[in-house]
Amino acid sequence: MNLPLLRADLPTPALIVDRAALERNIAAMAAFAAAHGIALRPHAKTHKSADIARRQIAAGAAGICCAKLAEAEALAEEGVRDSHLTSPVVTASAIARLAALNRRIALSVVVDHPVNARLLGQGVDAPLRVFIDVDPGSHRTGVTSPAAAVALAQAIAETGILRLAGVQYYCGSHQHIQSLAERRAAIVERTAYLGTVLAALREAGFAVPIVTGGGTGTFAIDASLGAFTELQVGSYIFLDREYVDCELAGPHFEPALFVDATxxxxxxxxxxxxxxxxxxxxxxxxVPVVLAGAPASRYVFTGDEHGALLGDDLPELGARVTLMPPHCDPTVNLYDLYHVLDGDRIAETWPVTARGRSS
Amino acid sequence: MNLPLLRADLPTPALIVDRAALERNIAAMAAFAAAHGIALRPHAKTHKSADIARRQIAAGAAGICCAKLAEAEALAEEGVRDSHLTSPVVTASAIARLAALNRRIALSVVVDHPVNARLLGQGVDAPLRVFIDVDPGSHRTGVTSPAAAVALAQAIAETGILRLAGVQYYCGSHQHIQSLAERRAAIVERTAYLGTVLAALREAGFAVPIVTGGGTGTFAIDASLGAFTELQVGSYIFLDREYVDCELAGPHFEPALFVDATxxxxxxxxxxxxxxxxxxxxxxxxVPVVLAGAPASRYVFTGDEHGALLGDDLPELGARVTLMPPHCDPTVNLYDLYHVLDGDRIAETWPVTARGRSS
Incomplete structure (x- = not known):
């Protein structure tokens, strides 16, 4: 592909990122975090892109979060050298990869079970920073009580080589509560519970320097409650139909991720x-939202390769339409490249560096 | 990755193909087609793999089907040189790519509109074989009446450079009707409609040498009705939970595609x-089906990176489980590699050659 080229000449489906909107979103979140004295560690599982991670770090982020070890490995290859892994790493072979990465970059990982802490301690050959993952009630990962957090902190200390860096608390199922008032009430209640976990750890003599968590749906509430020292926001850079449907608090973000179709x-x-x-x-x-080309129509999935637009005033054969994805993270994971839009021109392409790196 | 290695050492999630089961499935369909005197052109949108396409062709397939031009381009790069495109190619830039591919491999494409036929005729510089796509009632693609088929055949003839190779008829929404009797009744009715389209074309003086279509849910019914000269079956090589839930006719196929998880x-x-x-x-x-590791449990999606197994007798932290995907084609499209299983060893890896090539 010879660049720049016109957006209208891209083969479709094409994943488009609007550079100006992306940069405004990155700047807005960076300014919010700075104004609230809270660190920013954006979640790279949203974009999987070294180019975007570098922009977030240049705007002041402390580093990035990765969901999976392979994601952090791929981004490290492209020079992103400060990653926190938000999911447990449990098998012997994965711990060996973690130990190797820990020698190359600034790395931390969550742990949610004493058995895992002991295996991590046996598997690394240099100090490794770990975070106690606290289950907010969704039961996906995390310790499920203040007592379990303390027992885990003790297991971490006993390894001699793991360093307790703090606590992770991610209220994933709360991010998309559409009503801001309801979301706030739920987060206030869940943050009170987090407080009991932090109090138990501190009472048992464990320092908790960093409390990391939050998402695009809750970060402004989280910041107002003062519970976190670090935000793990991801989707704010792109938004998507799910977040556009939510009553978001904090700075204004704008859709920056699109799919062009024919x-x-x-x-x-x-x-x-x-x-x-x-x-x-x-x-x-x-379903995706039709933004341009047939904005009065609605999309329905009709198969692996096709969708239908239904409406009264439809585009003709060969016409282009632009859609907003329903959910940004797993949509990005379908594509190898971002087409970076400047006005109506595709100025460059950015690889989806960690596409498919789920292991 | 040094190969061979033990299946239990693969980073997870890992896409696994059981080589022996795959080869039995390929052989069973090839034998069925040969016994019924019907050509086989398996759909590569299922596997997107040059390695698997080569095995299908070696077993007697005439070539492959591709859903998208980029899929055929990627497979042609790896030596798969006979492709039929089952979706229309409509824009000037895509038609230019089609013309280039048509100079390199044996190629055909569907057309479903006289405007598209004229653009194709103007865009190619060598004869191109085209198939009239006939809508079976799902309204995804295809002409919607015998008269429209005849008008399109005339438009094709008028181009002087397109060659009418036949008709495509794909009853996509019928493939997964679970009851074989209901599926057969629906296909009998739809095949009668196809007969009226073919009769109209022949009455108007157009030869229809090839009638191509069918899928894993209907191919045995299609063969018994004698309407098709060529089968476009895709999923038979792997099966998936959707097809396992169907009462299939014809030869026995077995699940050959799995995801290992931790x-x-x-x-x-x-x-x-x-x-x-x-x-x-x-x-x-x-949802996927848990096959090994916790077979009495059921899976639920819990996020981008995680799922839960629910049950009474669950595996411990760090244990491996094996699952069968709910739908094979779009699951394969998430992965870069097949891990090819021989017994309990991964003997080799095959790239998902056309992964993400949707344009």
């Missing part, structure tokens, strides 16, 4: 078929 | 968390 069949009144189906959009969170 | 958190009674969520499985068709 009408490939138009034989039935009231519908056209576009070339973007469930290999072009994650399907876990409803 | 228990990464086990703090809550009645559930454990595994490292495979909605970036590890397509979510459009329900």
């Amino acid at each position: 009408v490939v069949s138009a034989n039935t009144p009231g519908m056209v078929t576009i070339d973007s189906g469930l290999k072009a959009f994650a399907t876990d969170a409803g | 228990v990464v958190s086990a703090n809550t009674p009645g559930m454990v968390t595994i490292d495979s969520g909605l970036k590890a499985f397509a979510t459009d068709a329900g």
